[in-house]
Amino acid sequence: MINTLIGLMGAYAFQGFNLILTYLECYICIALFARKLGRRDFFPVRVVMTLLDGCAVCFLLAIWYTEARSLPVRVLCYSTISGLNFIALLFCWKDDLSETLLAFCSGMATYQFTNKLYPLLQNFLGINDRETNSLLHGGPGKATNLDWVVFFGFHLLAFFILSTVFTPKNKLVHNQRTARNVIVLSISTVALVNILICISRVYEGESFMLNLVVKVLYVGLSLTILTICAGIFSQSEQEQQINILHQLWRQDRAQFESVKANMDLINMKCHDIKHILDKIEDKLTCEEAASLREAIQFYDANIKTGNEVLDVVLCEKAMTCQKNGISFSCMADGTGLEFLTPVQTYSLFGNIIDNAVEAVKALPPEERVVSLTCHEEEGALVIEESNYFSGGLELDHGLPATSKGDVSRHGFGTKSIQYIAGQYGGTMDIKVLGNMFFLTIRFPTKPRKG
Structure with a gap:
């Protein structure tokens, strides 16, 4: 033919x-x-x-x-x-x-x-x-x-x-x-x-x-x-993702400043309420006085890690966890985090805890547990977080894929964590054992911004 x-x-x-x-x-x-x-x-x-x-x-x-x-x-x-x-x-x-x-x-x-x-x-x-x-x-x-x-x-x-x-x-x-x-x-x-x-x-x-x-x-x-x-x-595509990350960091900066101002105001009010309670405690029942002191103690619980920004974000997320019935345990030494900018510190720990809260808040009460540590180990600064999760975990290029519909705007929490770690020569590792999720971030003791 x-x-x-x-x-x-x-x-x-x-x-x-x-x-x-x-x-x-x-x-x-x-x-x-x-x-x-x-x-x-x-x-x-x-x-x-x-x-x-x-x-x-x-x-x-x-x-x-x-x-x-x-x-x-x-x-x-x-x-x-x-x-x-x-x-x-x-x-x-x-x-x-x-x-x-x-x-x-x-x-x-x-x-x-x-x-x-x-x-x-x-x-x-x-x-x-x-x-x-x-x-x-x-x-x-x-x-x-x-x-x-x-x-x-x-x-x-x-x-x-x-x-x-x-x-x-x-x-x-x-x-x-x-x-x-x-x-x-x-x-x-x-x-x-x-x-x-x-x-x-x-x-x-x-x-x-x-x-x-x-x-x-x-x-x-x-x-x-x-x-x-x-x-x-x-x-x-990489430029778009970096632009989105920077946009999210600008939002985090504004949120951090707002949260810090609110925290300062809450601490001042708690201090005032303590003095008032001391004067009127004899007019209240034991149960009422104990309830008020418990509330004051929670809102006035100044977490001291050696890093002011980390103190703010941990206090904020601790309140979020209590609101959602989540047990939040934290042992953090923030004195080695001075190489991070305030926005990076707020964004890094905020995303770590927010992702964990998102994973556990729909679980049974006994599994609503989030654990966070920050410490130096073998010449490195190590941040570790663990939590339960349900269902399968789908990975996209080694990162958990977002379960939300708008993938163009969601799923950047873990990318932001990885990006910040990479800027200072650090690494981020994710492991899953059964229904437990483990996130480990490791920075060199004397990180240099890449």
Whole structure:
């Protein structure tokens, strides 16, 4: 069937088939990377239109190149094919320009990788890729239907694997640096595919070794482009997470200042109430006086760890635990935490205890237990927390996955803890034994901010 279609093209069959096949393969590659982009209305109709129009333009280009064969014409032909694919991408899909360009670059790199890997395998098998497209036998001659099945099967499988591996899971975070990187990458990719490839094609037939070197070079360059595209998404995601962490820390700063002011006010009121109680205690029953003194003792329970910020956050969380019927035990020496900023101290211990409270507050009363220690051990400052939990614990890259619906805003408590630890050369470890959860943070005794 393929040979019949080639025969219908007449004198322009060779170039027509090559250009149309290049257009279709690039189209498939780009479409695989664009499958998570938004689709425009009447998407199937748009796809058919771009396929038919693209093939028609490619055949016209084949006529031009056959009649005026030269390197500049070849470069213009393949540049036009890249332009047709980009226009098709914009015509069929709708999304941010940066994500659209990355899908285009990834698709073009995938096409180039596969387009060079297949003949490279032929060469390793002793088959001249200029004589046949067969991967099963060498020598000139028309390709059989089986040869075409192997050819297309190899290419489609490679397209699918590469698009699965390198297609990002999340959306791109848009900023000026990301946009600049995407534009530079797009220009470089187009230059690679349309200029260097055309030029190298002229000279790669001069020797077998040069042929191999050129193919290996472009396989490596194509993988590099795919890796860079994936890296841009990864970098933008990390920047987004860091921005969210800093935003949460700003909220923690405001909350810390508010809590500290409230704690100071409560301590002053408790001090005043003590004096009043001393004067009127003889007018109260024993039970009433004991109840009032117990309440005063709780609200006036100044936890002294040697670190003022840690004292505030532990007092606040102790009240939260009492409100939820949670037994909170704490043995903390905060004198070694001076390397942390006040906001980092508040955020670190606040997130540790908040996560624990969230885990135990729905458990039976006997399992509503949270334990926290902070001490020096074997040349390191160690923070340890343990609590019960129910159900399975799903880990995402070594961190507990959030159980809340809005994953873009939740799940940052543990990430914040890990980020703060990493800033000072520390580590965070999570262990689960049965229905017990253990969190250990270890800082070097003389941490340096990374």
